[in-house]
Amino acid sequence: MRVPRRLAPTEPFRLTSPTKVIYASKHITKQDVADYYLAVMDRLLPEIAGRPLSVIRCPNGADKPCFFQKHHTPGLERVRLVRLKEEAGNNANYLVAYDAPAIMELVQLNGLEFHPWGAHADNPDVCDRIVFDLDPGSGVPWGEVRSAAVHVRGLLAQSGLQSYLRTTGGKGLHVVVPLNPGCEWDLVKRFTHGFADALATSDPLRYIAVSTLKKRPGRIFVDYLRNSRGATSIASYSLRAREGAPVAVPLAWSELGKLAKPDAFDIKSTLARLKRQKQDPWAGIDAVQQDLSRWS
Numbered sequence: 541m542r543v544p545r546r547l548a549p550t551e552p553f554r555l556t557s558p559t560k561v562i563y564a565s566k567h568i569t570k571q572d573v574a575d576y577y578l579a580v581m582d583r584l585l586p587e588i589a590g591r592p593l594s595v596i597r598c599p600n601g602a603d604k605p606c607f608f609q610k611h612h613t614p615g616l617e618r619v620r621l622v623r624l625k626e627e628a629g630n631n632a633n634y635l636v637a638y639d640a641p642a643i644m645e646l647v648q649l650n651g652l653e654f655h656p657w658g659a660h661a662d663n664p665d666v667c668d669r670i671v672f673d674l675d676p677g678s679g680v681p682w683g684e685v686r687s688a689a690v691h692v693r694g695l696l697a698q699s700g701l702q703s704y705l706r707t708t709g710g711k712g713l714h715v716v717v718p719l720n721p722g723c724e725w726d727l728v729k730r731f732t733h734g735f736a737d738a739l740a741t742s743d744p745l746r747y748i749a750v751s752t753l754k755k756r757p758g759r760i761f762v763d764y765l766r767n768s769r770g771a772t773s774i775a776s777y778s779l780r781a782r783e784g785a786p787v788a789v790p791l792a793w794s795e796l797g798k799l800a801k802p803d804a805f806d807i808k809s810t811l812a813r814l815k816r817q818k819q820d821p822w823a824g825i826d827a828v829q830q831d832l833s834r835w836s
Contacts (some may be wrong), residue, residue, distance in 0.1 A: 552669055553641070553644045553648075554648070555574050558571035560601070562601050563783070565603075566806070568807060570650070573652065574644065574648075577647050578644070580641065580777045580810070582783065583814070583820065584654070586652055589638055590638055590662065591656035592635065592656070592664065593636060593637055593657070593772075594635070594649040595610075595653065597649060602783070602785070606652070607655055609634070612634065616635075616645065617645065618639070618642040618645040621633040621636060622634050624662070624817065625806075632734035635651075645703075652780070653780055654774070654775040658728075658772075659769070665725060666722035666723065667725055668722035670718075670731075671715075671773040672732070672764060673762075674688050674692065674714070674715075675760065675761040676758075676761075677713065677758055677759050677760070678756075680758060680760055682801060684760065686799065692762075693705075693715060693793065695735070697760075702718075703716060703717045704717075704821075704822050705790070705791045705796060706790050707788055707803070707805060708802070710786070710802065717830075719830065720826065720828060723832045723833075729764075729768050731832050732767040736762040736764040736766065745759070746759060746760060747760050748760070751763070776788055776789065776790045777789065777810070785806045786806055787805045787806060
């Protein structure tokens with residue numbers, strides 16, 4: 541995998557329609573979005589670089605219709621591609637960004653959200669990131685979601701797995717498990733499915749492991765479905781195409797108790813957080829040596 545790098549001075553970034561309003565409620569413009577992504581690039585890029593990537597593009601702003609793009613298209617100059625076999629058996633060219641110019645090319649094309657695979661383009665059949673998405677149904681207090689994340693962390697630790705925490709910019713939380721060396725997708729899916737089912741079986745009034753909407757009120761959906769080949773999760777420091785410009789932000793576990801609401805971070809507060817932050821809460825995540833071999 542290529543090493544992430546900053547936008548070089550010899551590669552000026554040209555933004556068209558910089559005054560276009562992207563988030564109307566806060567009058568955040570396309571220039572503001574571009575400035576944000578340039579400011580967080582050193583944190584964002586390691587989460588994205590070299591992974592097949594899906595992007596949510598919003599040509600007319602976050603409050604207007606947006607679309608999901610995962611395939612490479614003509615006209616992209618800095619974004620690379622990887623040819624992968626899809627579930628249907630056909631081959632397709634997937635987006636891959638290796639550097640800052642590629643990310644900013646997607647921002648220029650009104651890309652707001654970045655969703656990487658849990659694998660790298662040069663080894664797409666091996667997962668190196670597991671994501672448990674704790675998605676609360678209606679009526680679940682925020683405190684219950686926080687407690688659930690701590691509970692999941694403890695159970696993973698009992699299995700010998702270190703985990704990391706992230707806000708999603710939505711209602712829930714992500715508990716992220718790095719794998720190094722990685723594992724085949726079949727094993728990852730069996731493990732995550734079994735883990736979610738065990739949670740739901742042990743406490744069925746609190747957790748649910750199926751996505752059926754009518755069954756979710758009052759319970760937390762332990763979404764393990766992101767852990768399969770071709771599935772994606774929101775990247776750390778990615779904006780969300782939602783009102784208020786919320787951001788998915790990595791947290792230290794010690795910060796969770798003070799987190800007042802799930803969508804606590806937007807462009808302004810995320811940048812302020814980075815300025816005062818002494819250490820990346822996910823520092824060393826790629827150096828953690830753990831896998832699912834004991835479960836195979």
